[in-house]
Amino acid sequence: MVRRPKIVVEPPGPKARELIEIDRQYLSPALTRTAPLVGYEAEGVWVRDPDGNEYLDFGSGIAVTNVGHRHPRVVETVKREVDRLIFVNSCDFYTIPQVHLAKKLTEITPGSFKKRVFFVNSGTEAVECGIKATRYYTQRYYFVGFINGFHGRTMGSLAFTTTSPAARRRFQPMMPGVVHAPYPYCYRCPLGHKEGYPECGLACLDYLENEILGHVAPPDEVAGILFEPVQGAGGYIVPPAEWVRGLRKIADEHGIVLMDDEVQAGMGRTGRWWAIEHFGVEPDVVLISKAIAAGFPFGACVAKAEILEWGPGAHENTLGGNPVLASVALTVIDIIEKEGLLENARKVGEHMIKRLKEMQERHEIIGDVRGIGLMVGVEFVKDRRTKEPATKERGKIVQEAFKKGLLLLGAGKSSLRLAPPLVITEEEADVGLDILEETIKEVAGS
């Protein structure tokens, strides 16, 4: 018998409501809060609230719990390591797991060239490290980012983040020197090409080359191009391989560093270690966080050795590379390898996309289905011809599915990002997809 979500009291139940009330009084309302879930217990693909409701997790805490919640080997690693050593700071001293992890990361990231690693505590910090190292190495001023991209919220990474005005309003000046080019969001071409790829001839790449580099940022003054190999917060948007290869070519021609933000798309989510591998491109810098330590704050910037060969004191942090979390990261990598999670992400992802495309035939509100592996986007529209975003309806779908025990996350103006843990089975994915379709039917009346 395949397990299903269990709703014993309409959420939020009394215990959850009490807690949310206290949260309202004390926590900053800057957090958007998708649904009134109070996480209490979890394992694998299941999360329980304090009222006894059990939810199927289709979001993995934004692509974090790739090996599943509280994988027994992760729990065992934490207990073992905490019993031995919790902390020695890495700016001044050395620890064993950090060294092993750095070596392993250089082996599993693309490119057989010599690499170096810098450890951090979050995605935004991985990006900051990449930006700083790139500027230091090239001694150039400009960076290219992309419209609708998300790279974090600190002043350097935020300078690249353009998913919504709310993220940027009242925060200028951010780090100067960042110019934005259109991303190949082909379902809604930012350059207005109705015919789409490949008929457009990759106009967005031409725009970057001829308009941005031709008029705004002279290419010999551009330090780096920072991009997501699949846009995450922007709506799980997969670019054409030719575009990614085009970025590599432009970078090579002008001595620009190609910076691959794998914070959300990496660690096996797309069925390969790194999403960029689907496009046959080797970046110069890879930025990693989220799933690397199964929910603990951790991250890394992995780069061609020369880019991270800045002098002592050029960049440091106190908590980066914590030995317990570095051990967890080694365990996470081993789980992904030993349990065949890349293969499972590919298999279940294909199954989900196939089923969602069938659903699209039944429900006018589904404008687009896209994705790679278990990074699957579903975009809702009010009208397939005008493509008017069905933002309210998307919100309602998230809320109503939650009441039925399915955890969904939104992305972009009117998309869902389906990103279950990579351990999910086809049967569990079907349970979630059945709930999703039932909810779409109710909300859209289709």
Ligand SMILES: Cc1ncc(COP(=O)(O)O)c(C=O)c1O
């Ligand atoms: C692609 C990408 N880069 C960077 C970040 C920032 O990571 P963090 O929230 O850990 O700072 C995110 C977070 O969602 C992300 O999706």
